[in-house]
Amino acid sequence: MDSREPVNILCLKWGTRYGPIYVNNLYAGVKRHLHRPFRFVCVTDNPEGLVDGIETVPFPPNPGMDRQWPNIFVKLLIFQDGFANLKGPTLFMDIDLLITGDLDCFFDFHPGERCIIHNWIERYKRWFRKVPPIGNSSCFRFEAGASNDVYETFIREKDDPSLAWKFTKGSQKFQTYAMKKVVWWPEEWVCSFKRHCMWSWPLNKFLTPRLPRGCRILAFHGRPDLDVALTGYHGMDRGRKVKTHHTCLPTPWIRDYWPEGKEED
Numbered sequence: 001m002d003s004r005e006p007v008n009i010l011c012l013k014w015g016t017r018y019g020p021i022y023v024n025n026l027y028a029g030v031k032r033h034l035h036r037p038f039r040f041v042c043v044t045d046n047p048e049g050l051v052d053g054i055e056t057v058p059f060p061p062n063p064g065m066d067r068q069w070p071n072i073f074v075k076l077l078i079f080q081d082g083f084a085n086l087k088g089p090t091l092f093m094d095i096d097l098l099i100t101g102d103l104d105c106f107f108d109f110h111p112g113e114r115c116i117i118h119n120w121i122e123r124y125k126r127w128f129r130k131v132p133p134i135g136n137s138s139c140f141r142f143e144a145g146a147s148n149d150v151y152e153t154f155i156r157e158k159d160d161p162s163l164a165w166k167f168t169k170g171s172q173k174f175q176t177y178a179m180k181k182v183v184w185w186p187e188e189w190v191c192s193f194k195r196h197c198m199w200s201w202p203l204n205k206f207l208t209p210r211l212p213r214g215c216r217i218l219a220f221h222g223r224p225d226l227d228v229a230l231t232g233y234h235g236m237d238r239g240r241k242v243k244t245h246h247t248c249l250p251t252p253w254i255r256d257y258w259p260e261g262k263e264e265d
Helices: 020-033 148-157 161-167 172-178 193-197 226-231 252-256
Strands: 007-013 038-044 054-057 088-093 115-118 135-144 190-192 217-219
Touching (some): 007 020, 020 054, 135 172, 135 217, 190 193
Parallel strands (some): 007 038, 007 088, 038 054
Antiparallel strands (some): 088 135, 115 135
């Protein structure tokens, strides 16, 4: 696509676990690594603390889901035509991502198509079967103003008991299905901290996690969280002792891409 045409970056923030520092650092990473005009929009229930340059819009009303709102299924509502007055190529990113390289490729890759990460699963789960065709919704691209079918599919099918299996284990399975034909990002562009950076036991006890070559976006899905990985993952976590083979040493290079560090710093 023409690099002079503006694009959109979209993210979500609600609750108290992830404060404004996550959105501000994501915005700083976009400014550093995206070399074309862009609009940065955060959908949030609390815009306090967000820096200038970040637009904010409120969450849409609960579409009738029998669960706390907002929740992860908000990601299905952002496909609605007219949402936040967005139009054109839109890259959604979770706010706990680390931007480590050029982002222009995410708009030049298969323009006009819907792109998403092919979700990562543990190696042992791939021994006897293929990786399921499910995306990881921490980073995906779509055409705002031309993706209403995803929203309509969600609204039409969310209360159908015969389709309940599509909504198990969060929104990712249903979102991939509703997006219909998707294109997977190249594997080296979007990496998982716990799958690609952390060493396997016993090397995790002696070696610092490493950033894979060619990685442009680093995802922190599951545990450890981004701020926890910075200082090291060990000891107790949510009232339970972290298993030895899940621990990692502190990862100081995270500060190169997330300079504010922990929120209380």
